[in-house]
Amino acid sequence: MASAAGVSISTASKALNDTGRMGAETRERVKRIAGEIGYRPNALARGLLSKRSFTIGLLTNDTYGRFTLPVMAGISDALVDHGVSVFLCAIEDDPDLAQIHVDAMLDKQVDGIIATGKRLDRRLPVDLSNLHVPVVYAFTEGTQNSVTFRSDDEQGARLAVEWLVKIGRRRIAHITGPEDFFSVRERAGAYHQVAGHREPVLYGVWSESWGHEAIEELWKRPGEKPDALFCGNDQIARGAVDALRERGIKVPLDVSVIGFDNWEIVAAQTRPPLTTVDMELKELGRQAGLTVLALAEGRPVEPGVRKLPCRLIVRQSCGGKPPRE
Amino acid sequence: MASAAGVSISTASKALNDTGRMGAETRERVKRIAGEIGYRPNALARGLLSKRSFTIGLLTNDTYGRFTLPVMAGISDALVDHGVSVFLCAIEDDPDLAQIHVDAMLDKQVDGIIATGKRLDRRLPVDLSNLHVPVVYAFTEGTQNSVTFRSDDEQGARLAVEWLVKIGRRRIAHITGPEDFFSVRERAGAYHQVAGHREPVLYGVWSESWGHEAIEELWKRPGEKPDALFCGNDQIARGAVDALRERGIKVPLDVSVIGFDNWEIVAAQTRPPLTTVDMELKELGRQAGLTVLALAEGRPVEPGVRKLPCRLIVRQSCGGKPPRE
DNA sequence: GTGGCCTGAGAAAAGCTTTTACCAACTCTT
DNA sequence: AAGAGTTGGTAAAAGCTTTTCTCAGGCCAC
Numbered sequence: 252m253a254s255a256a257g258v259s260i261s262t263a264s265k266a267l268n269d270t271g272r273m274g275a276e277t278r279e280r281v282k283r284i285a286g287e288i289g290y291r292p293n294a295l296a297r298g299l300l301s302k303r304s305f306t307i308g309l310l311t312n313d314t315y316g317r318f319t320l321p322v323m324a325g326i327s328d329a330l331v332d333h334g335v336s337v338f339l340c341a342i343e344d345d346p347d348l349a350q351i352h353v354d355a356m357l358d359k360q361v362d363g364i365i366a367t368g369k370r371l372d373r374r375l376p377v378d379l380s381n382l383h384v385p386v387v388y389a390f391t392e393g394t395q396n397s398v399t400f401r402s403d404d405e406q407g408a409r410l411a412v413e414w415l416v417k418i419g420r421r422r423i424a425h426i427t428g429p430e431d432f433f434s435v436r437e438r439a440g441a442y443h444q445v446a447g448h449r450e451p452v453l454y455g456v457w458s459e460s461w462g463h464e465a466i467e468e469l470w471k472r473p474g475e476k477p478d479a480l481f482c483g484n485d486q487i488a489r490g491a492v493d494a495l496r497e498r499g500i501k502v503p504l505d506v507s508v509i510g511f512d513n514w515e516i517v518a519a520q521t522r523p524p525l526t527t528v529d530m531e532l533k534e535l536g537r538q539a540g541l542t543v544l545a546l547a548e549g550r551p552v553e554p555g556v557r558k559l560p561c562r563l564i565v566r567q568s569c570g571g572k573p574p575r576e
Numbered sequence: 577m578a579s580a581a582g583v584s585i586s587t588a589s590k591a592l593n594d595t596g597r598m599g600a601e602t603r604e605r606v607k608r609i610a611g612e613i614g615y616r617p618n619a620l621a622r623g624l625l626s627k628r629s630f631t632i633g634l635l636t637n638d639t640y641g642r643f644t645l646p647v648m649a650g651i652s653d654a655l656v657d658h659g660v661s662v663f664l665c666a667i668e669d670d671p672d673l674a675q676i677h678v679d680a681m682l683d684k685q686v687d688g689i690i691a692t693g694k695r696l697d698r699r700l701p702v703d704l705s706n707l708h709v710p711v712v713y714a715f716t717e718g719t720q721n722s723v724t725f726r727s728d729d730e731q732g733a734r735l736a737v738e739w740l741v742k743i744g745r746r747r748i749a750h751i752t753g754p755e756d757f758f759s760v761r762e763r764a765g766a767y768h769q770v771a772g773h774r775e776p777v778l779y780g781v782w783s784e785s786w787g788h789e790a791i792e793e794l795w796k797r798p799g800e801k802p803d804a805l806f807c808g809n810d811q812i813a814r815g816a817v818d819a820l821r822e823r824g825i826k827v828p829l830d831v832s833v834i835g836f837d838n839w840e841i842v843a844a845q846t847r848p849p850l851t852t853v854d855m856e857l858k859e860l861g862r863q864a865g866l867t868v869l870a871l872a873e874g875r876p877v878e879p880g881v882r883k884l885p886c887r888l889i890v891r892q893s894c895g896g897k898p899p900r901e
Numbered sequence: 902g903t904g905g906c907c908t909g910a911g912a913a914a915a916g917c918t919t920t921t922a923c924c925a926a927c928t929c930t931t
Numbered sequence: 932a933a934g935a936g937t938t939g940g941t942a943a944a945a946g947c948t949t950t951t952c953t954c955a956g957g958c959c960a961c
Contacts, residue, residue: 262940264919271920273939294683295624296917299946304620306684309664314649315840324639327666331673336680339634339664341652348656355661358619359631459845486845493818515640516841520784520811584911589949596950598909621947624916 257281267292298360305335307543308356310349312376313369314341317514318532322367322389325536333544335362342376349377357382363543367391367536371401372433385546389539390532398546399556400539402530404434407561408441411481411509411528414563416445418570420479420507424450426465426491427483428457435483438511442481450477457483462490470498478506479569485510485517488525492568496522503570513564523567535559582606592617623685630660632868633681635674637701638694639666642839643857647692647714650861658869660687667701674702682707688868692716692861696726697758710871714864715857723871724881725864727855729759732886733766736806736834736853739888741770743895745804745832749775751790751816752808753782760808763836767806775802782808787815795823803831804894810835810842813850817893821847828895838889848892860884 257263257280265271266281284290298304309326313319327337338361340352356364363384366375368391379386380394393399415423425442428435439452453468455461462482470476482488488510492502502508502523510518513529538559546552582588582605590596591606609615623629634651638644652662663686665677681689688709691700693716704711705719718724740748750767753760764777778793780786787807795801807813813835817827827833827848835843838854863884870877 259941261919261942265940268919271940272937277939291679291683292919293624293685293917295620295629295685296946297919299618299620299624299917299948300919302946315645320640320645323664324666327664331676331680334680336663336665336677336684338661339648339652340661341649351656352661354616355656355659358616359661360618360620460847522785586912586949586951587910590910593949596910597907602909617949618947621916622949624918624947625949627916 257284302360303362303547304360305333306338306359306361307335307540307547308338308340308352308361308364309367310340310342310352310356310364310375310377310379311367312342312344312349313367314343316369317512318369318390319367321532322536322539325533325538326365326389326540327536328533329537329540330544335540335544344376346376349375353377353379353382357384362547363387365389365539365543366393367539370432370434371404385543387539387543387546389535393556396554398542398552398554400535400542401556401558402532402535403558403560404437404530405441406558407511407528407530408438408481409445410561410563411511412442412445414526414565414569415479415481415507415509418507422450422475422477423479423481424469424477425452425481425483426462426469426487427452427454428487430454438483446481455487457486459486459490459493462487462492463494466491466494466498476506480506480508482508482510485512485514485521485525485527488527488568489517489521492521492523492525503568507569509569518564518566521568526566526569527564529562529564531559531562582609627685628687628872629685630658631663631684631686632660632865632872633663633665633677633686633689634692635665635667635677635681635689635700635702635704636692637667637669637674638692639668641694642837643694643715644692646857647861647864650858650863651690651714651865652861653858654862654865655869660865660869669701671701674700678702678704678707682709687872688712690714690864690868691718692864695757695759696729710868712864712868712871714860718881721879723867723877723879725860725867726881726883727857727860728883728885729762729855730766731883732836732853732855733763733806734770735886735888736836737767737770739851739890739894740804740806740832740834743832747775747800747802748804748806749794749802750777750806750808751787751794751812752777752779753812755779763808771806780812782811784811784815784818787812787817788819791816791819791823801831805831805833807833807835810837810839810846810850810852813852813893814842814846817846817848817850828893832894834894843889843891846893851891851894852889854887854889856884856887 263281266278267285311319338356342349342352364386367389368375372392374392388397388399423446453465480491482491488508492508495502495506500506510525510527513527518525518527542552588606591603592610636644663681667674667677689711692714693700697717699717713722713724715726748771778790805816807816813833817833820827820831825831835850835852838852843850843852867877
């Protein structure tokens with residue numbers, strides 16, 4: 252205990268927290284000695300009193316996923332400056348496990364909870380709506396009157412298709428995932444708007460092989476072939492690029508291809524590297540973290556859905572312009 | 577407070593913890609009422625007294641990585657049964673950030689720390705050797721007298737090469753990552769032992785494009801071509817498979833290919849899906865979690881390096897035998 | 902009938918920090 | 932020089948559990 256080395260016990264607290272009245276040189280001395288003996292206050296005791304644990308819980312059902320990781324990095328990044336740590340709880344769509352983790356977080360007096368997932372239009376398998384701690388949703392469906400952060404898929408898709416139009420492509424096809432995904436419908440909607448229905452939308456699954464198949468299907472059809480592909484994710488785009496290469500079609504010379512997600516490991520390793528749409532998930536996580544912190548501190552936050560803009564990452568699969576950055 | 581609804585205050589504690597002496601019906605009544613009002617003890621107060629926070633810290637420098645995620649899932653999986661939660665701290669090779677996180681964990685009285693990384697032969701950029709809490713290393717280089725868990729890369733490589741031999745391959749080449757990786761040398765060593773130096777080892781980088789290049793290099797050489805490839809990771813294997821296909825060489829008919837890591841997203845999406853070596857990282861995490869818990873509870877644990885066996889995942893890139901599981 | 906023992910339950914302390922209240926001593930002011 | 936105000940610091944309470952100690956009452960035995 253710092254008081255042993257210093258002077259008293261409550262004086263030490265006031266010295267270290269720059270609070271209360273005391274002699275300047277006493278304060279300095281206590282601080283110095285505390286530093287020397289490496290004294291660090293016990294956060295448990297502090298939390299017990301202040302009702303703040305400087306801890307938040309992150310609940311995700313996307314264990315192996317590419318979505319949660321960037322979101323998490325953003326949250327952690329935003330909160331470390333405020334001395335807040337993050338409990339990560341992976342709940343594989345298991346309601347019981349989820350409840351266990353939520354209870355454990357509540358027992359540990361988390362200041363707030365962030366729920367995140369792998370899909371915008373699905374709820375986590377646990378009800379967080381009537382907790383006595385603030386809850387923020389990030390990249391997952393929230394409840395009524397909650398704060399929810401999500402990517403603006405419509406704007407992202409528009410970015411992609413407008414880029415293709417801008418570099419001179421006219422017959423743009425859209426190969427994407429299952430139609431029951433909200434994101435898929437939003438992106439397809441934007442595609443229709445911008446591209447003007449010139450080509451049909453091909454709905455499928457989120458895999459490379461579907462990208463392959465879709466190309467076969469498109470090139471089997473009579474008439475003019477597409478000169479650009481807007482793909483629902485990078486894996487589909489990669490499958491498509493590979494299929495085109497096998498047919499001797501040059502990317503980006505003959506066909507421009509654009510993906511979605513900016514999943515580096517796929518997008519950057521494709522030949523040629525994929526131009527794609529980044530959902531800025533780290534920024535999304537950062538904002539979610541800051542928001543849950545604000546709520547925990549009692550600052551008012553307007554409920555509602557916040558759509559964060561996507562960003563186009565230009566690599567080499569579109570041509571038209573040399574890659575930047 | 578449960579005591580308000582029940583009878584006293586310390587009696588409640590004893591009732592809920594099945595400790596102390598008291599009437600059976602009193603105990604039942606307290607428990608029932610506690611259940612009804614949804615009483616849950618404050619873990620902070622409990623931790624303050626018991627010196628156990630039921631919290632451990634997980635430190636990783638592999639933010640986006642495929643290694644930390646399974647390890648983490650294993651840890652979480654093993655500890656949730658014991659009521660222990662996990663603080664995840666991502667420290668991007670930044671010593672200052674690492675120190676901040678370690679200090680925060682210590683302040684929060686974690687019962688132990690698990691350090692994990694993306695490479696067996698590198699240390700985290702922070703010294704954890706003289707903490708007053710137990711530290712366990714998982715998939716990263718530990719300190720003297722510490723407990724370290726790692727995959728047995730030699731055994732894994734042997735598994736792979738022996739499989740190739742068993743299905744009748746004789747000219748097995750090894751395309752792998754940078755030679756300064758410990759894992760690379762271990763795997764190469766096992767390859768040499770089992771394959772008997774029939775083919776040279778090609779050292780490069782951990783990317784698909786290196787897999788491509790390596791194939792070009794191998795097929796440019798005069799003389800007999802390899803009939804099997806043992807690749808240092810799944811990405812290299814994928815690059816190699818793609819390069820072979822482009823040359824009209826059939827996998828697995830003409831050449832068997834085997835990868836390393838069992839990174840589903842690469843291995844399962846390759847055409848044909850890759851046979852590969854799984855390092856059982858989730859099991860590794862599970863054991864690390866259980867071990868740090870044992871240390872936290874004062875149970876003795878023998879220091880040293882524990883090598884966990886790898887497992888061969890048979891898919892379709894080798895032929896020889898139909899895929900299982 | 903009384904002393905000893907057992908049972909059931911409550912009182913109190915401890916764990917560590919922060920905050921409020923308080924006190925002793927000192928310095929002005931008049 | 933005495934009262935008022937200021938200053939520097941301490942004592943104590945609160946926050947919530949758990950654990951140990953104590954106590955009151957009932958029962959049995961002698």
